[in-house]
Amino acid sequence: MSKSNTESNSGEQKTYLIKTDYATEDDLDKIRRFFGNDWCEIQDKQLNDNKLKYIDWVYVDGKAQWDKRLWKLNIGVFSGLADTGKYAVADKSELYNNYVKINAENAEKYMMKQINVDLLDKKDVKLLKSAKIKGIFKNNDNNTWILKPVAGYKGSGIAVVDNYDDMINHLLVKKRKKTLLKRYQGSDKWVIAKYIGNPLLIMGKKFHIRMILMYYVNNKTGESNGYLFNDGVIFSAKKKYVEGSYFDKNIHDSHRIKGEEITFPYGFKDVFGKRKTDKVIKDIAQISHNVTQILKANNAGCYERNENCYQLFGLDIMIDDQFNTKLIECNSKIGLSGYPNIQQYFKNIIEITV
DSSP: OOOOSOOOOTTOOEEEEHHHEEEEEHHHHHHHHGGGGGGGEEOOGGOOOOTTEEEEEEEOOOOGGGOOGGGGGGEESSSSSHHHHHHHHHHHHHHHHHHHHHHHHHHHHHHEEEEETTTTTTHHHHHTTHHHHHGGGGSSSSOOOEEETOOOOTTOOOESSHHHHHHHHIIGGGGSSHHHHHSSSSTTTTEEOOOSSSSBBBBTTTTEEEEEEEEEETTTEEEEEEEEEEEEEEEOOSSSSTTTTOOOOHOOOBBBOOTOOOEEEEHHHHOOOOOHHHHHHHHHHHHOOOOOOOOHHOOOOOOOOOEEEEEEEEEEEEBBBOOOEEEEEEESSSOOTOTHHHHHHHHHHHHHHH
């Protein structure tokens, strides 16, 4: 370890730190090769050294994101945006509204209609009980909606409903049970989104595509840009799709099943062909551009002690059986477990940010 001052010095050996819950030791060995002999790796125990003041480049995920030892350091390039900008897209209740602000036409095209409610707001509770909300279940085309707690993750608290009584029961009754309150605190804020009733299927199962978007802020130049990684992965449900079986999460929830991942776009193209795959790729590129626009419009930037920063976002994409592409969520805590080419991801990150 050679750097102990508070500012980077180009004459000294640069330092880097990787703390991940997801990459294997084999992955890490391959990633270290990208840095070569010109860089010195900071070990975890060195974070306890008060003489350590500066690290040139940092990647953290999982529990390491909350390592308080990192917050005493000045960091050249840090893997995290300040929360005020990040949640412009990572907050389920903010993403749709911010999409409408920057491009209302694309928001309608690439997202499902959405209603946000705060159960601690008397106006929102009154809205829930109004004829307007009751009317959303009287559409002849699709009466099905999905309820998602803003603070939820990995499918916690989600319900799919096709009638008003089930919606009210889930939001205003079940949420008060102690088991639910312990599971996801802050579940007073909910998203009520139109459900994709005609999902495209792979091997008879629902699925979503997870793509990685990196947003990088260079504080020296004031520039910020989004970079969509070429390779993604397809996560499917455990059971084959049965229309109307809303209470069976194994049919309607799509998550990573180890050993059953399908790559995107290559595995997708094998099933659906080049023309349809190219159309989806084009749509995802446009969605990524719009997400980048949202981050820029909300001045997404670095924490005060970091000179430059980047954030990896997981774009969750669904496609209906007419090959309409929809952005479902934009996740800021993704890890890199199960992705088809973790070495290439890190190579891209390093080349762009260093």
